[in-house]
Amino acid sequence: MVGVIPISRINDIIDEASQNIEGYYQADLVSSDGLVIYSNHDKKAIMQNTLADLPVFDKIASSANPSESLIDSLTADNNNGGSIAASNNNAIYVAARERGFLDYRGNGWILIIAVPSEIAFSEVVQLRTNFIIVATAILSSSIITVIIFSKVFTQSLIKFKNAAAQIAKGNFDTSIKINSNDKIGELS
Numbered sequence: 001m002v003g004v005i006p007i008s009r010i011n012d013i014i015d016e017a018s019q020n021i022e023g024y025y026q027a028d029l030v031s032s033d034g035l036v037i038y039s040n041h042d043k044k045a046i047m048q049n050t051l052a053d054l055p056v057f058d059k060i061a062s063s064a065n066p067s068e069s070l071i072d073s074l075t076a077d078n079n080n081g082g083s084i085a086a087s088n089n090n091a092i093y094v095a096a097r098e099r100g101f102l103d104y105r106g107n108g109w110i111l112i113i114a115v116p117s118e119i120a121f122s123e124v125v126q127l128r129t130n131f132i133i134v135a136t137a138i139l140s141s142s143i144i145t146v147i148i149f150s151k152v153f154t155q156s157l158i159k160f161k162n163a164a165a166q167i168a169k170g171n172f173d174t175s176i177k178i179n180s181n182d183k184i185g186e187l188s
Contacts, residue, residue, distance in 0.1 A: 024115075024116060024119065025040075025113060025114065025115045025116075025119075026039075026040065026041045026091075026112075026113065026114040026115075027039070027040045027041075027111065027112070027113050027114075028040075028041075028045075028051055028111070028112045028113075029109055029110070029111050029112075030050075030051050030057065030109065030110050030112060031107070031108065031109060031110075032061075032107070032108030032109070032110070033050070033052065034050040034051050034052025034053075034054075034057055035047065035049075035050050036048065036049050036050065036051060037109065051112065054072075054093070054112065055070060055072050055093075056068060056069070056070050056072065056093035056094075056095045056112055057095065057110065057112065059095070060095040060096075060097055060110055060112075061110075066096060066097050066099055067094065067095065067096040067097070068094075068095050069092065069093060069094045069095070070092075070093050071090055071091070071092055071093070071117060072090070072091065072093055073089050073090060073091070089116075090116070090117040091114040091115060091116050091117060091120075092114070092115050092117055092120050093112060093113070093114050094112070094113050094114075095110055095111065095112045095113075096110065096111050097109075097110050098110070098111075159176050160176065163175075163176045
């Protein structure tokens with residue numbers, strides 16, 4: 001059985017599958033020897049260039065697993081008018097090998113997708129920033145609350161200390177006004 005799929009249909013399938021990827025990504029469909037069959041970022045590479053030198057291609061080609069991933073420097077220029085947002089130039093590469101179906105072994109095609117690490121981890125960075133802000137606010141309010149309660153509690157003890165000092169000097173007419181329903185209020 002031989003199937004013919006137009007390149008435009010492959011483009012539609014990859015675009016549909018990548019609708020949830022925000023920002024720039026590179027998608028390449030390559031043959032088992034690394035020849036570029038489809039590329040969303042370098043149309044001139046189709047049926048001309050090979051990606052066999054990519055570390056993720058070597059990893060998937062030598063692996064028994066149907067998919068592999070790694071973090072490496074982002075290669076290939078974006079000739080499709082987009083821009084690579086990653087300033088550190090690292091990307092997460094994911095490669096998936098065609099598995100075939102039933103008794104059809106497949107063509108051995110490999111889909112390689114690269115997403116700049118800044119884009120891939122942007123939600124994690126935002127979550128970390130939000131956590132730091134919330135933790136700082138909670139810690140600050142806790143410290144302020146402890147300071148206020150310690151001042152209120154120690155104010156009564158300071159009044160007792162001053163009254164005890166007056167009594168020690170012989171001033172037995174010293175009185176303390178503390179409005180509290182606890183043991184300190186009873187003692188006053």
